[in-house]
Amino acid sequence: MIRFRHPLLPLLFAALFGSALSTPVSAQDAPPPPATQLQPLAHPWSSLTPAEREMLAPLREKWDALAPRRQAHLIERAGHWATLPPARREEIRQHIARWQQMTPAERKQARENMRKFRQLTPQQREHLHATFERFQQLPPAQREKLIREWRALPPAERLHWDERRGHDRPPPDGGDNQP
Numbered sequence: 001m002i003r004f005r006h007p008l009l010p011l012l013f014a015a016l017f018g019s020a021l022s023t024p025v026s027a028q029d030a031p032p033p034p035a036t037q038l039q040p041l042a043h044p045w046s047s048l049t050p051a052e053r054e055m056l057a058p059l060r061e062k063w064d065a066l067a068p069r070r071q072a073h074l075i076e077r078a079g080h081w082a083t084l085p086p087a088r089r090e091e092i093r094q095h096i097a098r099w100q101q102m103t104p105a106e107r108k109q110a111r112e113n114m115r116k117f118r119q120l121t122p123q124q125r126e127h128l129h130a131t132f133e134r135f136q137q138l139p140p141a142q143r144e145k146l147i148r149e150w151r152a153l154p155p156a157e158r159l160h161w162d163e164r165r166g167h168d169r170p171p172p173d174g175g176d177n178q179p
Helices: 009-022 049-056 057-065 068-083 088-099 102-121 122-137 138-150
Strands: none
Touching: 049 068, 068 102
């Protein structure tokens, strides 16, 4: 028998060995978490509110086959949609319609453009917005002419096209900036 000089040492060893024996040695020995922690529960179509069904109607046929996390995300977005003003909803509908009309290559290019836009500094973004606003104010014939000129340039020259044409300055007061 082992004799301890300090009276608390046996208690300390008992606590250490007792807790070591009661905890699993590896993750494989641990009991599995409850199923509700593994992934969210599915939301059958019949469990949706009438407002959610109306918002998610385009997904009706494939709803029950969607992953529960995807269903939960879509339900959350539908709830947000209901809080938007009608004008904002219509704007989003138009964006969705344009997106659906795009080819896969056009969608890929749009995603790439958004990725690049997010990497710009706030000043670069502001400059880009101002340039776009000036472009939108031009007559349609002039816009088409600029687009043709842009497409005719090699990619390396496009980088500085804006500065060469004088578009790096703010537009004059009349807004009729002639490129």
